[in-house]
Amino acid sequence: MEKRITGVMIYYYFICKRKLWYFVHEINMENENENVMLGKLLDENSYKRNDKHINIDNVINIDFIREQKELHEIKKSRAIEEAGVWQVKYYLYYLKQRGVDGLKAKIDYPLLKKNLVVELTEEDEKRLNEVIQEIERTKEQAQPPRLSSQKICAKCAYHDLCFI
Template structure:
């Protein structure tokens, strides 16, 4: 399961379904392009993406055991935290203990620290089960009519 799927689970279940079923319009989104630019720009010197199973870490500090995730958003959101908790749990599943995370918000010039508690592990399993249930649906869930739909890569598909 990818970090993006966890992220979309919180953001919009329809988006989760469309993305997972490879209805991929993300490359057309200015938002996504800008996110990539900020991510690359912020870590130009130390950028070292690491792919483990289905996840891609922006940067992993092996010595300090810290996962760094860069978010271009100007708002801190719960979904970002769960995405990083998911990454920590994937590293744990590989036998790497004591990992924490840091979410860097270049626009806000802030960093949020992330840890994975026992309760989080249980909740994460529930979330992953719910993700599987959603992506197994024969049709996508309905549109959610949120203000941020206007900036979504699937806007045309959902509303036009």
């Protein structure tokens, strides 16, 4: 099983613990999901700049704009989600742990025509330490967490696994 904690795991942690469980147990259905396809299309078409797409240890997968020392994440969501903000905070955290400090991060929401500056505080770092431990525990669990239906279930790639 994948040992590293990836940005997607952090994202899922804040979206749904059951989704996180499926994902860390390598039950991956995202390729079949239209929303994910839309995300990929936006990724390819919305922000064509001279950015560099970086992948670090397969944990960070994000655009980096060199002149501004800025990380850029593009979210297809029609709402600014806490989970997306934590995902980007985790990238800053991960890089800081490896000695890369002083970066800025921004999330672009093309569908909202908005962007959001993301910073990492000491409090965030403490919270992320706890989140990482909880994700590690989720990996050890043999059963998924109890199902609790929420609004996003209708659009979730794991919907059929949970409800049929």
